[in-house]
Amino acid sequence: MGQIYKALTIAGSDSGGGAGIQADLKTFQMLEVYGMSAITAVTSQNTLGVNGIYDIPLEGIEGQINSVVSDIGVDAVKTGMLSQPAVIELVAEQVIKHKITKLVVDPVMIAKGGASLLADNAQDALRSRLLPLASVVTPNIPEAEVITGMQITSIHDMKEAALRIVQQFGAGAAVVKGGHSSGEPTDVLYDGEQFHLLTASRYETRHTHGTGCTFSAAITAELAKGSSLFDAVQTAKRFITLAIRYELGIGGGHGPTNHWAYWRHGNMKESMES
Numbered sequence: 001m002g003q004i005y006k007a008l009t010i011a012g013s014d015s016g017g018g019a020g021i022q023a024d025l026k027t028f029q030m031l032e033v034y035g036m037s038a039i040t041a042v043t044s045q046n047t048l049g050v051n052g053i054y055d056i057p058l059e060g061i062e063g064q065i066n067s068v069v070s071d072i073g074v075d076a077v078k079t080g081m082l083s084q085p086a087v088i089e090l091v092a093e094q095v096i097k098h099k100i101t102k103l104v105v106d107p108v109m110i111a112k113g114g115a116s117l118l119a120d121n122a123q124d125a126l127r128s129r130l131l132p133l134a135s136v137v138t139p140n141i142p143e144a145e146v147i148t149g150m151q152i153t154s155i156h157d158m159k160e161a162a163l164r165i166v167q168q169f170g171a172g173a174a175v176v177k178g179g180h181s182s183g184e185p186t187d188v189l190y191d192g193e194q195f196h197l198l199t200a201s202r203y204e205t206r207h208t209h210g211t212g213c214t215f216s217a218a219i220t221a222e223l224a225k226g227s228s229l230f231d232a233v234q235t236a237k238r239f240i241t242l243a244i245r246y247e248l249g250i251g252g253g254h255g256p257t258n259h260w261a262y263w264r265h266g267n268m269k270e271s272m273e274s
């Protein structure tokens with residue numbers, strides 16, 4: 001079987017299977033990384049929206065992380081929905097305690113349907129406790145605006161926000177995602193030294209539930225395998241573009257992306273270009 005690479009996601013459960021823990025584990029699996037989870041909250045959710053949020057007690061979250069790390073070990077970790085300031089605090093402590101060096105922080109704040117997945121009073125904890133530990137942070141445009149306090153209306157602004165997330169808040173790198181912009185969905189990576197723009201075609205579809213989770217999980221999987229940050233982000237961009245392009249068309253609202261697409265269509269050269 002060769003070497004087994006391992007990744008842990010610390011995030012919320014999406015009963016509908018398109019975002020959160022479920023999206024992360026499907027993505028890890030497709031990229032041939034062994035996936036593990038520490039669930040922070042259970043959501044009852046489908047493509048129409050979030051119907052309920054049930055937070056897991058702190059000792060339960062800590063127990064899941066300790067169980068996994070102490071026995072199986074992790075090559076990379078990602079965070080998603082962290083829900084409350086105390087959860088952020090706990091995760092930061094665990095990252096330090098377990099000497100996690102490859103940490104992808106997806107600063108999940110609001111679900112596509114509008115439900116809040118991060119308490120308003122948790123934003124400070126996110127900025128001060130978690131961002132300095134992150135190898136890379138992956139906000140969408142509204143999240144980058146909340147983190148930096150600046151308005152983002154152009155690629156120039158996206159670059160400025162990515163720069164601030166690194167220089168002001170201490171993250172190793174930042175990718176400001178362009179899914180919420182108009183026009184091509186260009187993502188801006190600042191790796192601490194230079195900017196890289198990652199562009200793809202925009203597919204007009206309502207089935208974009210969990211795009212951010214899937215993208216950041218793909219970065220995590222590639223980092224777990226030892227890829228450079230730039231290569232990991234490039235692979236993740238390809239993974240999510242194909243997952244959006246080959247939509248499944250499930251559910252009456254914002255349906256999930258297609259986590260099989262990279263595997264089924266990823267080796268077709270033209271699949272990203274047409």
Ligand SMILES: Nc1ncnc2c1ncn2[C@@H]1O[C@H](COP(=O)(O)OP(=O)(O)OP(=O)(O)O)[C@@H](O)[C@H]1O
Pocket residue numbers: 019110111112139140141177178179180185186187200201202203204205208209210211212213214215237240241244
């Ligand atoms: N319609 C689209 N066509 C192609 N790529 C897209 C589209 N929408 C988003 N993307 C890409 O998907 C990735 C995720 O970006 P997005 O800005 O949607 O994240 P997000 O809002 O955090 O996602 P979510 O909250 O749904 O999990 C980025 O690489 C972005 O460029």
Ligand SMILES: Cc1ncc(COP(=O)(O)O)c(N)n1
Pocket residue numbers: 011012013014019020021043045080081108110111112113117208209210211212213
């Ligand atoms: C448990 C969980 N985590 C993350 C998201 C964000 O995904 P989206 O913005 O596509 O709803 C979500 N809806 N649910």
